[in-house]
Amino acid sequence: MPNNHQFSPLPPWPRTDYCGNLRESDAGREVGLWGWVAARRDHGGLIFIDLRDREGIVQLVFNPERAAAAHRIADQARAEYYLAVRGAVVRRTPATINAELPTGAIEIVVAQAQILNPSWPMPLQLDESADEQLRLKYRYLDLRRPAMQRNLRTRHQAVRGAREFLDGQGFVEIETPILWRATPEGARDYLVPSRVNPGRFYALPQSPQLLKQILMVGGFDRYYQIARCFRDEDLRANRQPEFTQIDIEMTGPRIEDVMAIGQGMMASMFRRAAGIELELPFPRLEYEEAMERFGSDKPDLRFGIELRNFTSAFAGTQFRIFADVLARNESIYGIAMPPDLQLARRELDELAESLRSRYSMGLAWVRVAEPDWQGPIARHLSATERARVTETAALKGGETVLMVAGPAANVRPVLGEIRLNLAARFNLRKADERRFLWVTDFPLFEYSPEERRLVSVNHPFTAPHPEDLGLLDSDPLAMHALAYDLVLNGEELGGGSIRIHNRELQLRVFEKLGLTRESATEKFGFLLDALSYGAPPHGGIAFGVERITMLLCGADSIRDVMAFPKTQKAVDLMSGAPSEVGIEQLRELGIKVIT
Ligand code: ASP
Numbered sequence: 001m002p003n004n005h006q007f008s009p010l011p012p013w014p015r016t017d018y019c020g021n022l023r024e025s026d027a028g029r030e031v032g033l034w035g036w037v038a039a040r041r042d043h044g045g046l047i048f049i050d051l052r053d054r055e056g057i058v059q060l061v062f063n064p065e066r067a068a069a070a071h072r073i074a075d076q077a078r079a080e081y082y083l084a085v086r087g088a089v090v091r092r093t094p095a096t097i098n099a100e101l102p103t104g105a106i107e108i109v110v111a112q113a114q115i116l117n118p119s120w121p122m123p124l125q126l127d128e129s130a131d132e133q134l135r136l137k138y139r140y141l142d143l144r145r146p147a148m149q150r151n152l153r154t155r156h157q158a159v160r161g162a163r164e165f166l167d168g169q170g171f172v173e174i175e176t177p178i179l180w181r182a183t184p185e186g187a188r189d190y191l192v193p194s195r196v197n198p199g200r201f202y203a204l205p206q207s208p209q210l211l212k213q214i215l216m217v218g219g220f221d222r223y224y225q226i227a228r229c230f231r232d233e234d235l236r237a238n239r240q241p242e243f244t245q246i247d248i249e250m251t252g253p254r255i256e257d258v259m260a261i262g263q264g265m266m267a268s269m270f271r272r273a274a275g276i277e278l279e280l281p282f283p284r285l286e287y288e289e290a291m292e293r294f295g296s297d298k299p300d301l302r303f304g305i306e307l308r309n310f311t312s313a314f315a316g317t318q319f320r321i322f323a324d325v326l327a328r329n330e331s332i333y334g335i336a337m338p339p340d341l342q343l344a345r346r347e348l349d350e351l352a353e354s355l356r357s358r359y360s361m362g363l364a365w366v367r368v369a370e371p372d373w374q375g376p377i378a379r380h381l382s383a384t385e386r387a388r389v390t391e392t393a394a395l396k397g398g399e400t401v402l403m404v405a406g407p408a409a410n411v412r413p414v415l416g417e418i419r420l421n422l423a424a425r426f427n428l429r430k431a432d433e434r435r436f437l438w439v440t441d442f443p444l445f446e447y448s449p450e451e452r453r454l455v456s457v458n459h460p461f462t463a464p465h466p467e468d469l470g471l472l473d474s475d476p477l478a479m480h481a482l483a484y485d486l487v488l489n490g491e492e493l494g495g496g497s498i499r500i501h502n503r504e505l506q507l508r509v510f511e512k513l514g515l516t517r518e519s520a521t522e523k524f525g526f527l528l529d530a531l532s533y534g535a536p537p538h539g540g541i542a543f544g545v546e547r548i549t550m551l552l553c554g555a556d557s558i559r560d561v562m563a564f565p566k567t568q569k570a571v572d573l574m575s576g577a578p579s580e581v582g583i584e585q586l587r588e589l590g591i592k593v594i595t
Helices: 068-076 132-137 146-168 209-217 255-274 287-294 320-327 345-359 383-392 408-425 503-512 517-531 545-553 583-589
Strands: 030-042 047-053 056-062 082-091 106-117 191-193 201-203 222-230 242-251 284-286 307-309 331-337 364-367 400-406 436-440 445-448 453-456 483-488 491-498 538-544
Touching: 030 056, 030 106, 047 068, 047 082, 056 068, 056 082, 068 106, 146 222, 146 242, 146 255, 146 545, 209 222, 209 242, 209 517, 209 538, 242 255, 242 491, 242 545, 255 436, 255 483, 255 491, 255 538, 255 545, 284 287, 287 307, 287 408, 287 436, 307 408, 320 331, 320 400, 331 408, 345 400, 345 408, 400 408, 483 538, 491 545, 503 517, 538 545
Parallel strands: 056 106, 284 436
Antiparallel strands: 030 047, 030 082, 047 056, 082 106, 191 201, 222 242, 242 538, 307 331, 331 400, 364 400, 436 483, 445 453, 483 491, 491 538
């Protein structure tokens, strides 16, 4: 390692351009460039260096006869040394033009060079092939990769597009506290001890939900924030303990007003970040129809193979398994695979086995063939049943019908998953197709067997459908919410609702969720009080910045659109956070670690 580079003064020539921006039209100019050595080729006489900065790569040429001192520098330079050079932009000879590179028609003939900082040997290869653990540990190196540069800049442009749109619509950007108290969004809270209030804790917000509602009570009328949210949950793929939402709230909206804002903003984001014009408005689908047709509340509409409800086709059946199902008032759903998308017998057996082991569900399948239907259940189906199945699924012959029986609430999601797997198996998803949709009319409550009580499908501040208010005591599970999600290609990009703005109704909903009036007042008294002082009707939505950026970039993981993500175990491999803290610090906070 050369030891004369401990601290270099800046070079006497100015930095005039970014490497990646130079084009043929710059030929003849003298430029000053700074960048990292991405590659170095020593041809015995000439040395070529690919110099990289945030805009891209340009080729430098060092000629020992024309600039001996600079050539000596190039001779010392190694991967990721940070160099400053001065030289002339020169057209390459036709034979040496590199059409792959935006700067490939020119090169820089270097007159002067300086090493601004050497680099230790690289601990990882700076490309896609590098191990992700290493990429996260040496994130500052990984971030230099053009793909990461592009992803984070796409994210910036997407957020900029959102800001521009919302500013234009009269939304005011307001920051809300990070040190606050729990807001239920269905995850565990991150707690922060308060030194000055021993034994008390702040909770990091799972979202600014209550604060944005209170801002409406506070008269801001239209709010947004690029808000950091913290949720301590088991990190499944594409979840992070902290992430960013574009959080929006407005006074007095109908559902359609929130949707107009949401899709207008999405159009602005796609235009800014990718130059893509989205077709508005996005279609709408009610939750029940989404579940019935796609077995999912975030259906991927890029392909068909929709679910069919065969329950009534089997009314009065002699086939014992189905007869038992119908006797229990359960359902039979299925998927008809067209003749050109046929699974091999072995694949059908594997699918049946996985349904059995994972869900204790059976798979019944028949192939609609001539002269007779085939498959294990074919001989059990009467002529009438075959005719009804044919009609229900509009069969033309050559299809295989996959059927699953049981409670609709269990069967539909399982078939929804099979639908997605079949799409993957047969490559039915076009990567460049974008199918947005709004899903509406979610149930207000669902029953949680673990907690043995009703829980909110969205969150407890979501307004019930006014027509369903009468069901609150008699049949809460039948109530619908004024809630909506935005879905793109099977991914939920955002969701929101019209809120409860009435103290009494909020208390009654809390009660349904198992919160007594006393504990509701204790936990959410500030909200209930705010609702009691002329709170206007309000509603809003929040969108996941990482999800949206991921889809814009075609990235596979949200970690690739975050500068410093954490691992699945919520660890930052670069800094080592979370870390242990000294006993003194704990004592000051009045905390004793017991594990
Ligand atoms: N706070 C909700 C969430 O984080 C979004 C909303 O209802 O506006 O999902």
